[in-house]
Amino acid sequence: xxxxxxxxxxxxxxxxxxxxxxxxxxxxxxxxxxxxxxxxxxxxxxxxxxxxxxxxxxxxxxxxxxxxxxxxxxxxxxxxxxxxxxxxxxxxxxxxxxxxxxxxxxxxxxxxxxxxxxxxxxxxxxxxxxxxxxxxxxxxxxxxxxxxxxxxxxxxxxxxxxxxxxxxxxxxxxxxxxxxxxxxxxxxxxxxxxxxxxxxxxxxxxxxxxxxxxxxxxxxxxxxxxxxxxxxxxxxxxxxxxxxxxxxxxxxxxxxxxxxxxxxxxxxxxxxxxxxxxxxxxxxxxxxxxxxxxxxxxxxxxxxxxxxxxxxxxxxxxxxxxxxxxxxxxxxxxxxxxxxxxxxxxxxxxxxxxxxxxxxxxxxxxxxxxxxxxxxxxxxxxxxxxxxxxxxxxxxxxxxxxxxxxxxxxxxxxxxxxxxxxxxxxxxxxxxxxxxxxxxxxxxxxxxxxxxxxxxxxxxxxxxxxxxxxxxxxxxxxxxxxxxxxxxxxxxxxxxxxxxxxxxxxxxxxxxxxxxxxxxxxxxxxxxxxxxxxxxxxxxxxxxxxxxxxxxxxxxxxxxxxxxxxxxxxxxxxx
DNA sequence: GCCGTTTTCGGCCCGACTGTTTTCAGTCG
Numbered sequence: 176x177x178x179x180x181x182x183x184x185x186x187x188x189x190x191x192x193x194x195x196x197x198x199x200x201x202x203x204x205x206x207x208x209x210x211x212x213x214x215x216x217x218x219x220x221x222x223x224x225x226x227x228x229x230x231x232x233x234x235x236x237x238x239x240x241x242x243x244x245x246x247x248x249x250x251x252x253x254x255x256x257x258x259x260x261x262x263x264x265x266x267x268x269x270x271x272x273x274x275x276x277x278x279x280x281x282x283x284x285x286x287x288x289x290x291x292x293x294x295x296x297x298x299x300x301x302x303x304x305x306x307x308x309x310x311x312x313x314x315x316x317x318x319x320x321x322x323x324x325x326x327x328x329x330x331x332x333x334x335x336x337x338x339x340x341x342x343x344x345x346x347x348x349x350x351x352x353x354x355x356x357x358x359x360x361x362x363x364x365x366x367x368x369x370x371x372x373x374x375x376x377x378x379x380x381x382x383x384x385x386x387x388x389x390x391x392x393x394x395x396x397x398x399x400x401x402x403x404x405x406x407x408x409x410x411x412x413x414x415x416x417x418x419x420x421x422x423x424x425x426x427x428x429x430x431x432x433x434x435x436x437x438x439x440x441x442x443x444x445x446x447x448x449x450x451x452x453x454x455x456x457x458x459x460x461x462x463x464x465x466x467x468x469x470x471x472x473x474x475x476x477x478x479x480x481x482x483x484x485x486x487x488x489x490x491x492x493x494x495x496x497x498x499x500x501x502x503x504x505x506x507x508x509x510x511x512x513x514x515x516x517x518x519x520x521x522x523x524x525x526x527x528x529x530x531x532x533x534x535x536x537x538x539x540x541x542x543x544x545x546x547x548x549x550x551x552x553x554x555x556x557x558x559x560x561x562x563x564x565x566x567x568x569x570x571x572x573x574x575x576x577x578x579x580x581x582x583x584x585x586x587x588x589x590x591x592x593x594x595x596x597x598x599x600x601x602x603x604x605x606x607x608x609x610x611x612x613x614x615x616x617x618x619x620x621x622x623x624x625x626x627x628x629x630x631x632x633x634x635x636x637x638x639x640x641x642x643x644x645x646x647x648x649x650x651x652x653x654x655x656x657x658x659x660x661x662x663x664x665x666x667x668x669x670x671x672x673x674x675x676x677x678x679x680x681x682x683x684x685x686x687x688x689x690x691x692x693x694x695x696x697x698x699x700x701x702x703x704x705x706x707x708x709x710x711x712x713x714x715x716x717x718x719x720x721x722x723x724x725x726x727x728x729x730x731x732x733x734x735x736x737x738x739x740x741x742x743x744x745x746x747x748x749x750x
Numbered sequence: 751g752c753c754g755t756t757t758t759c760g761g762c763c764c765g766a767c768t769g770t771t772t773t774c775a776g777t778c779g
Contacts, residue, residue, distance in 0.1 A: 198751085199762095200751070200752085200761085200762060201751050201752095202751090203751085203752095203762070204751035204752055204762090205751080207751090207752075207762090208751085208752085232752090232753095233751090233752065233753095234751095234752085235751060235752050235753080236751090236752095237751060237752090238751070238752085272777090272778085273768095273776095273777065273778085274776095274777085275776060275777050275778085276776095277775080277776055277777085278776070278777085307770090308769075308770055308771075308774090308775070308776085309769085309770080310769065310770060312768080312769060312770090313768090313769065313770085316768085316769090362779090373779090375779090401766090401767055401768065402767090403766065403767050403768085404766090404767095405766075405767095406766060406767070408767090418779085420766090433764090433765095433779095434779085436779080438779065441763080441764090441779095442763055442764095444763095445763045445764075446763070448763095449763080450755095454763085454764080455763085455764085456763085456764050456765065457764080457765070457766095458765090
């Protein structure tokens with residue numbers, strides 16, 4: 176079991192215990208431990224082997240032995256026992272937005288409801304409204320939630336790039352409201368998480384109620400979830416859940432800090448504030464005598480707590496607070512550090528543009544180099560290049576390099592790694608290229624062992640420079656293929672190969688966790704766009720977002736090197 | 751169930767909104 180699975184099991188256990196009416200602090204201990212585990216850099220199985228499970232905060236003797244049990248058997252006794260006492264469908268009911276353990280228990284005890292379908296029927300038959308603290312509106316709300324949940328295959332998560340466009344559209348509309356002074360995007364979107372569950376916005380207004388009224392009555396709003404005096408929530412087309420929080424100027428900083436999150440980061444900050452005798456909330460810092468220090472800028476809060484102004488991308492409670500306290504915060508990579516793009520397709524394979532157009536677009540973006548990496552012949556559907564056409568491809572790039580002074584065009588390939596780990600081109604041919612990217616495009620269903628061996632074999636080829644989109648995931652479409660990333664990263668480090676962060680909004684592969692792991696093993700990362708049309712070149716910002724979330728600095732990234740450094744690394748003769 | 755620079759017992763992050771009440775529990779972020 177990996178850390179995520181163990182954390183999820185603790186979270187489910189917490190829900191089950193709450194359903195049973197257990198002591199709330201006991202249930203919280205499980206969620207605290209789950210949170211702590213999700214934030215670990217190290218795999219639990221490694222800590223377990225080294226006898227270091229004691230080092231995890233929020234994990235005491237009892238939970239430690241449950242972790243051990245899970246690592247050895249895949250589950251733990253107390254969990255199995257609790258599960259056997261509670262009907263399976265109850266878990267699904269508690270996953271319905273607006274229904275927690277208390278309500279699930281009420282429906283179960285009073286109506287015998289044990290599944291989402293039964294709950295839906297009870298609501299339609301108006302049996303819910305007769306229960307204590309329930310009524311007509313609750314019934315309608317439950318039915319709406321069920322319908323929305325069932326119509327939503329992706330569990331409400333959206334690729335960050337798409338959500339960002341919607342967020343900007345809403346921000347622009349809100350800015351036209353005379354009662355709104357300023358609108359800022361907050362939440363996981365501000366932290367640039369690869370997928371986001373909702374869109375959080377903060378507005379400054381001296382008339383919050385009128386601002387909220389404007390918000391919930393925007394033309395495109397499909398449903399108003401709630402609408403209070405300082406906060407509103409709506410559903411926007413595409414099943415986007417949008418929250419707006421309205422605040423006066425004086426509290427803007429603390430509000431922005433609070434609603435940027437993450438939740439885990441904020442909890443850690445509040446605990447830190449408490450050790451200094453202050454309570455922290457979205458209105459500022461309160462001391463023991465009740466005096467509030469309001470914060471107009473969020474940097475005020477960090478400064479007060481003795482921390483650097485932490486970049487939103489790393490606010491995940493994955494060590495950023497400790498790093499800041501000890502002066503070990505990374506200087507995160509920025510857009511201006513990028514000197515070129517190393518994964519671009521032309522119309523020689525499945526790209527839309529000529530090599531010349533790509534070179535010109537790269538010049539416009541201030542790049543020193545661009546690698547044209549068209550597909551190899553296995554990817555027939557993408558018009559992959561035969562041996563003969565690859566030779567012509569190399570010649571064409573030579574010709575263009577004569578023409579362009581402002582940029583170096585690198586001749587490359589995105590060569591298929593076949594199912595047996597062999598590459599599409601011979602070593603003789605690969606040797607003639609400036610840069611060799613390899614990738615898995617077919618046979619995605621291979622088992623973990625075969626897939627790992629396949630990629631490792633490619634990493635061990637002396638001509639290979641970069642593995643593209645190393646896990647093959649496509650957000651909302653298909654999961655990563657089954658591969659031992661620890662092994663891939665270790666072998667990449669041994670052979671001095673780079674791994675890619677693919678900047679396509681649908682891939683973002685490697686993700687932040689794996690990219691950070693790669694950095695820790697000393698593996699260089701290439702942030703590439705996998706461009707197929709000119710505008711894709713600008714997707715580089717999404718790749719940089721992932722890199723920043725992975726704590727990467729400019730020195731960790733291959734394409735922050737200038738041309739001379741890059742040529743030296745790739746072994747390209749200077750000309 | 752966890753934890754300790756007052757504590758090994760008695761605390762445990764904090765506030766808005768809703769729907770139901772007539773003062774608040776439940777849920778969410």
